[in-house]
Amino acid sequence: MNSPYRTEVLSAAFAAIKPADTLISRRSIETEIEVHPGLYPVLSGQTRIGRRTSITRVMNTLFPPWSTETAKKPYSNVWKVRAHIYDTEHTGGEA
Template identity: 45%
Template sequence: MRSRHHAEVRKAVLNAIRPCDSLISRFQIEDEIDQYPERYTELAGCSRKGRRRIITLAMNAMFIVWSQSWGVRPSSFVWEVRDQEGHIHNHPEVRR
């Protein structure tokens, strides 16, 4: 994956996540990109299917998939971005 995409996904996550939340969905990230395409020029230019693939790959590389940490359905596109103390996770190896 191109590093520009990776950086734009991370930027979208940090802008889209609410201060009180620890989880973010692919839908929330997509919504952020759709609302502010000028902030995410690389991702905004991709097809919807391509953008979803890029978001999923980048998020899996950066954050823990929520279904792995809580045992929910593996098809859910939700990631744990913050830990219990509110710190942003930096690597998928960070576990509870």
């Protein structure tokens, strides 16, 4: 994926995620882009389908999809972008 897309997707993802959260959804990233289009000129210039495709491709290359123990397959539009605070506290900062 092109560097401008990657940069904007990552910026939007980390702007949209709350400090204590470990997961981010594609919808949260889309909302950030829609609310602040001037910060994301490449993505805001795309169609909704194009923007969703760009977000999904970038996030899939960088972060694992979120899944639960009971889910048969991972959720493709939600990614785990940070380790849970419990994980880092009990592994000496390694997650």
